Amino acid sequence: MEGLCYIFIFCTLVCSAAAAAVADLHWHPATATWYGSPEGDGSDGGACGYGSLVDVKPFRARVGAVSPVLFKGGEGCGACYKVRCLDRSICSRRAVTVIITDECPGGYCSNGRTHFDLSGAAFGRMAVAGGGGQLRNRGEIPVIYRRTPCKYPGKNIAFHVNEGSTDYWLSLLVEFEDGDGDVGSMHIREANSNEWLEMTHIWGANWCIIAGPLRGPFSVKLTTLSTGRTLSAREVIPRNWTPKATYTSRLNFNF
Known part of the structure; x- marks a missing residue:
């Protein structure tokens, strides 16, 4: 976003002792595709309203659009997920962490499906070394996902x-x-x-x-x-x- 103006002032932080940070130890099935340029960060803006923040760190190359079941009418914006593909012939065991910045309401994301539409860069990171292009050529792939805490080192709310x-x-x-x-x-x-x-x-x-x-x-x-x-x-x-x-x-x- 252009014209940012930052100010650091005194804040107070109050957290419920009974509440723990969100985390899911269980993997769930879903499908995934990619959009934008093959090595790109995804598209500007999106249905969450983050604008050009999606083009810079810590969002850069980590953005993703999700189907309505995870978008939750916008209240799912900002949530973080680990996504991993399952085909060992082309996929590594490494999961990519993505931040929800957009919604994909139709196509693969319709009819109550759980679907991730990732930036080209994020999608390619699930592949074995040098296999990002081959993985993107697969189009839609089966994946597993789980919720993970968001981490923005050096950033404050x-x-x-x-x-x-x-x-x-x-x-x-x-x-x-x-x-x-x-x-x-x-x-x-x-x-x-x-x-x-x-x-x-x-x-x-x-x-x-x-x-x-x-x-x-x-x-x-x-x-x-x-x-x-x-x-x-x-x-x-x-x-x-x-x-x-x-x-x-x-x-x-x-x-």
Whole structure:
């Protein structure tokens, strides 16, 4: 995203002791295809709203679109999975870790199927050394997958203020969430207030609130979809916030 503006301010992190980071020790069957250029990172944007973040690390070459059963109407955005192919004649034992950034609603992804449409680079990484091209030539392949915690080394949770936001309509996108990766609910708190105002999920990984006039600085509280862990970032969005800016907290989930 262009015009990023980062600010590091004091945050507080509150995690439920009963909740553990999401992880699945069991592999499940699915199918996979690839899209974009053969060695490419996938396409810009996508149904989650991450925009050009998919072209840079840590997303780069790790993006994937999933069928509706995993996309979950956008609430599956940001979740991380390990995907491994099974044909030992061409596939290595190595699994590729992908981050959900898009939805594939039709074709291979329809009729309740569990399907991954991976970037060309991610798809090729499942092959034995030098076999990426051969594997991509197979088209659709059977795979196994499991949920895995997201890891963004050196990154803290950030909140991008979406274009068009005003003092009466505020929309946020969450970035770089370690652990669960997904968001089940979001709330904001205005300056000099003790009340948390609930935000509404609108599409992909985007949330909004209609109220006002809203007065910053804003604290943001998010709760993960998978395990219900909660993070509260105190006054992470400053009083003089601007649309299209990204404001970074100083902490992330521990897992």
